[in-house]
Amino acid sequence: MKLLDHTYQTLYSELAQRSLDAQFSEEFSIDGRFISMESGERRYWYFDLPKEGGGKQRTYVGPVDDPAITERVEKFKDLKADNRARRKLVSTLVREAYLPRPEIFVGNIIGALVEAGFFRLRGVMVGTVAFQCYSALLGVRLPNNIMQTGDADFAQFHSISVAVGDTMPPVIDVLRQVDPTFREVPHQADNRYSTQFVARSGYKVEFLTPNTGSNDYAGRPAHMPALGGASAQPLRFLDFLIHQPVRAVVLHGAGLPIFVPAPERYAVHKLIVGSRRQIDDDGTAKSRKDRQQAQTLMETMIELRQGDAVADAYMEAWDRGPAWREAIEGSMHYLGNGGLVANLGASIRRLGGDPSCYGLR
Known part of the structure; x- marks a missing residue:
């Protein structure tokens, strides 16, 4: 580090x-x-x-x-x-500091959403573009090889989207200010709604929202009043990720103030989705990158003496139920039984927990 x-x-x-x-x-x-x-x-x-x-x-x-x-x-x-x-x-x-910045096109998309009020309306940038912000937030240089992506994901709680009583301009208009070739992608479950927008280059922007109910809702688009006509794809485990996000700055233009997930929540969430991708047909390459990002963030935060924050997020996710535990265990097994496990277990003990009760031997 x-x-x-x-x-x-x-x-x-x-x-x-x-x-x-x-x-x-x-x-x-x-x-x-x-x-x-x-x-x-x-x-x-x-x-x-x-x-x-x-x-x-x-x-x-x-x-x-x-x-x-x-x-x-x-x-x-x-x-x-x-x-x-x-x-x-x-x-x-x-x-001079060699901190990562997004590609100009990606930075322009984020900038357009900043100007349109997405982050003012408590939206959160998630995915690898958010991961790029953690170098500056944590004060370290993170590996560049796990920062590459071909899309941008943005999330908002449905309850917030309903409650704020405000909305951004139409998302498609906002995106077309950056690239006129952006088009709405009709949702497979209901073509009246769109959660994804794709440019001719293939670059994809997707809006997500937590699915905290039945799996029956996972395939249906959620109407989001604050997102300027866009809907959002409900996803399990996302509520954990975007709870209590933190402020960050994207190094583009004069700096773009945004919200990203807390790094410890991002790391634990990547443990979960790193296992879930194995059964969701998203491919092993993305799963491998998920787990590498999780490991990198967890080891970095432990070395920065922020291991208790990681342990607290880890225990919270573990305690949420069998599906969460199974996914976490799968990724931890993949990462092996090295120093990360020992250090994470030490932090759990400091917080009054028993590592063996959290899948750590």
């Missing part, structure tokens, strides 16, 4: 805070600019935004001698300056 220099950890923390601040304060597109023009005996503020294909769209803002409006303009100038500074922070973290 190679720790990041403390300087870069500090830079990432600064970027995280400033990106979140900017998300709250952006009222006008950062691509535009304010100008003042004289009319009669007064000056007025206008906002110019470049138009696709050339030219600009000019919007009236208000008189320069209105203190509230001019204060807003000044804050916008600070925001644009901060945008440039945050871009430099992102560049430094990528070029």
Whole structure:
């Protein structure tokens, strides 16, 4: 395990805070600019935004001698300056600290969902794209060979989607801002709904939600009021993964503030799905990557003296029932009986548990 220099950890923390601040304060597109023009005996503020294909769209803002409006303009100038500074922070973290960043196309998709309000509505990015964020969150360099993916997965609790009383713009419109070839994929169980969106390149975006009820619901799309017309695929075990997510920053552009699963929950969840893929016809390659990600995160967190968090998540999942235990045992058996088992057992004992009651010998 190679720790990041403390300087870069500090830079990432600064970027995280400033990106979140900017998300709250952006009222006008950062691509535009304010100008003042004289009319009669007064000056007025206008906002110019470049138009696709050339030219600009000019919007009236208000008189320069209105203190509230001019204060807003000044804050916008600070925001644009901060945008440039945050871009430099992102560049430094990528070029000097060698932290992972998504491909430009993927970063643009995440950025579009940030702007559309998906994460404001308590959405969570899951899957390997989320795994890429853990290097910076944990302050270590994680292996690049288990960070590659050809899709992006996003999740939200159905209860939250219903309760927030708000919605993002139509998902298909949001995605087509990035790539006009995106299309809805009708759900196999009910073609009136879509949980997946695919670009001509084959890149897939999928929305997921926990299935905490009967397996009968696993194959049916769930209507999600907050997702701008998109539905979500219900999945078992997902409620464990996205419970109490953590803030992270995707190193793209000026930094994209998002939510990802807590790393210890991500690791234990990968133990589970690493076994489940064997019976769900998803292939052994994905199963192998799931287990490698789980092992990497668990060993890293134990080495960082965060083993108790891993043990707590592990015991919570184990105690949820036979299906959970069977899946966890399958992956732990695959990983072998090395130092990970011993260290995890030590953390369980510290928390007052008996490792033998959790499949650890």
